[in-house]
Amino acid sequence: xxxxxxxxxxxxxxxxxxxxxxxxxxxxxxxxxxxxxxxxxxxxxxxxxxxxxxxxxxxxxxxxxxxxxxxxxxxxxxxxxxxxxxxxxxxxxxxxxxxxxxxxxxxxxxxxxxxxxxxxxxxxxxxxxxxxxxxxxxxxxxxxxxxxxxxxxxxxxxxxxxxxxxxxxxxxxxxxxxxxxxxxxxxxxxxxxxxxxxxxxxxxxxxxxxxxxxxxxxxxxxxxxxxxxxxxxxxxxxxxxxxxxxxxxxxxxxxxxxxxxxxxxxxxxxxxxxxxxxxxxxxxxxxxxxxxxxxxxxxxxxxxxxxxxxxxxxxxxxxxxxxxxxxxxxxxxxxxxxxxxxxxxxxxxxxxxxxxxxxxxxxxxxxxxxxxxxxxxxxxxxxxxxxxxxxxxxxxxxx
Amino acid sequence: xxxxxxxxxxxxxxxxxxxxxxxxxxxxxxxxxxxxxxxxxxxxxxxxxxxxxxxxxxxxxxxxxxxxxxxxxxxxxxxxxxxxxxxxxxxxxxxxxxxxxxxxxxxxxxxxxxxxxxxxxxxxxxxxxxxxxxxxxxxxxxxxxxxxxxxxxxxxxxxxxxxxxxxxxxxxxxxxxxxxxxxxxxxxxxxxxxxxxxxxxxxxxxxxxxxxxxxxxxxxxxxxxxxxxxxxxxxxxxxxxxxxxxxxxxxxxxxxxxxxxxxxxxxxxxxxxxxxxxxxx
Numbered sequence: 001x002x003x004x005x006x007x008x009x010x011x012x013x014x015x016x017x018x019x020x021x022x023x024x025x026x027x028x029x030x031x032x033x034x035x036x037x038x039x040x041x042x043x044x045x046x047x048x049x050x051x052x053x054x055x056x057x058x059x060x061x062x063x064x065x066x067x068x069x070x071x072x073x074x075x076x077x078x079x080x081x082x083x084x085x086x087x088x089x090x091x092x093x094x095x096x097x098x099x100x101x102x103x104x105x106x107x108x109x110x111x112x113x114x115x116x117x118x119x120x121x122x123x124x125x126x127x128x129x130x131x132x133x134x135x136x137x138x139x140x141x142x143x144x145x146x147x148x149x150x151x152x153x154x155x156x157x158x159x160x161x162x163x164x165x166x167x168x169x170x171x172x173x174x175x176x177x178x179x180x181x182x183x184x185x186x187x188x189x190x191x192x193x194x195x196x197x198x199x200x201x202x203x204x205x206x207x208x209x210x211x212x213x214x215x216x217x218x219x220x221x222x223x224x225x226x227x228x229x230x231x232x233x234x235x236x237x238x239x240x241x242x243x244x245x246x247x248x249x250x251x252x253x254x255x256x257x258x259x260x261x262x263x264x265x266x267x268x269x270x271x272x273x274x275x276x277x278x279x280x281x282x283x284x285x286x287x288x289x290x291x292x293x294x295x296x297x298x299x300x301x302x303x304x305x306x307x308x309x310x311x312x313x314x315x316x317x318x319x320x321x322x323x324x325x326x327x328x329x330x331x332x333x334x335x336x337x338x339x340x341x342x343x344x345x346x347x348x349x350x351x352x353x354x355x356x357x358x359x360x361x362x363x364x365x366x367x368x369x370x371x372x373x374x375x376x377x378x379x380x381x382x383x384x385x386x387x388x389x390x391x392x393x394x395x396x397x398x399x
Numbered sequence: 400x401x402x403x404x405x406x407x408x409x410x411x412x413x414x415x416x417x418x419x420x421x422x423x424x425x426x427x428x429x430x431x432x433x434x435x436x437x438x439x440x441x442x443x444x445x446x447x448x449x450x451x452x453x454x455x456x457x458x459x460x461x462x463x464x465x466x467x468x469x470x471x472x473x474x475x476x477x478x479x480x481x482x483x484x485x486x487x488x489x490x491x492x493x494x495x496x497x498x499x500x501x502x503x504x505x506x507x508x509x510x511x512x513x514x515x516x517x518x519x520x521x522x523x524x525x526x527x528x529x530x531x532x533x534x535x536x537x538x539x540x541x542x543x544x545x546x547x548x549x550x551x552x553x554x555x556x557x558x559x560x561x562x563x564x565x566x567x568x569x570x571x572x573x574x575x576x577x578x579x580x581x582x583x584x585x586x587x588x589x590x591x592x593x594x595x596x597x598x599x600x601x602x603x604x605x606x607x608x609x610x611x612x613x614x615x616x617x618x619x620x621x622x623x624x625x626x627x628x629x630x631x632x633x634x635x636x637x638x639x640x641x642x643x644x645x646x647x648x649x650x651x652x653x654x655x656x657x658x659x660x661x662x663x664x665x666x667x668x669x670x671x672x673x674x675x676x677x678x679x680x
Contacts, residue, residue, distance in 0.1 A: 071586075074590055076586050076589055076590060100592045100593075100594065101592070102592075103589070103590060103591060103592035104591065104592030105592075107590075108590070108591065109586075109587070109590040109591075111583050111586070111587060112583075113583055115581075115583040115584050115586065115587035117584065117587075117601075117602060117605075117606075118606075119605045119606065119608075128587075128588075128591055128601075129591040129592070131601070132588075132591050132592055132593050132597055132601075133592070176591075180591070186590075
């Protein structure tokens, strides 16, 4: 069952919004509308549904309207047109009292720059939502403490925000949002202000929490890695418009249009990850010393279906497969050269992730990373996928 | 060429207006003049009745406390207040202090709500800003004239003139302080379902506090300068000593009374500033 259903939601900033909406209907672009009416289109006819317990990521570059869109959901920004249904109620049309009730009980928000109240202690910050609801001091402290415990800040309740690191501050932001026990969490670039390692920790933690909480999360980000890591579904925005909604796989494999495709590629390139980052030390055999029997033995030990063959100077010669090697052993062939395959998929250590992806796609064996004919390492499919999802694993493998 | 129209009777109009206001609101002005005047007399008399040594000790102790356990301000207060006592201006000091405290408190009570109003409404801001400019740029002496018309002479018209002159900084700084509260914090309080007054009291005013305190500091200092000028319409205090010294060309007496005002100004200024930094921490 969908918790939030958004239909034709639009926001036009400016005075002549009616005219601008008319032009939008005629399919005019954002620039044309700005020129003709002086209005800026923030969000253009967004429609989507978010299921209960789903992590729905809205991704786009800056200026794509994603932050506006999330603010339309809880009406921090008044929609120009369209509906936001939460439990059959159209938030875009309800009166102030109902809106306030929904904000207090059903939707909480986590902000990019944390938006903690500097004059309040951590506990008082976490209590804020409950205090607004007029809940008794004792009960709200108890709930706020529980939610601070949940994010691992139970010992910091009497500190003040400026005494905590960025990551911890955002935990407080999260705890403040969770203390209300909302159905929906709106997270506006919640982790974007954190440095990469902390960001990854927070993503992990959010996923862990989500396991047990099963909240409906709407997560805004400009970071494809982040979107892929945490999103059950991803909506891609451009110029205020949602250009594609789909699972991470769908977005990567079937980009809906050129924009999405470029986005996916750009992100790959921007990661500056190359073969060097994700290769592993290979198990190899020496063609000058070993025969099929040794090859088979090593493959069995390492659990491989093929193995790379080098000479004593680690010059890459080719690979043998387990099938060929056992065939050779049966037929008493001693010379590896007879079963050596030389159609090796190779890349250099500077090959980008995107290009590796193309090579590994059609390759039955791991890719060899070669420099001046010497084998430096191999890349297995799993490493590529791990690298696509987040750089963290790659660094660990590398270490 | 420029005489295409006879002189516009602005002065006559203002006089007429002042008369009208005096007549129409005399039912209001007279009790204020009497009751409020009596109240201020009582406050000043009570302050004067406290033995000076006790006042000095209390002020020094407070100074020590507000300046974060430092001795500078406390020492200055002791020496400064003693000097005023030594010169025989203690009672005048108490009158001036009464005037400053009462007019500052009233300025803040009136100024903060107007500042809040301005911060919440662009229209209010557009209307109030020029009025504040007018209030601050008009020579302070001009306010003394209607003040006398409304409240005759004494402390009450002094407070009235001081209100007009000293309230603007509090209004301006309150407006500024609230408008400067970061947008994300305001959004956060709204996103959790705050009502307007919850937002104001739990987020905006606490966040704007130090800016508002800076405005209040200005207001207090302007009040002090105004109550000195108000001696011209019979407000008692150190200002009156300066005035009478001026009229009799007594350089020495005028200087000593002036020093008394300076000492009071410094103590009040440091007190309000320190209160502000103390709050900020």
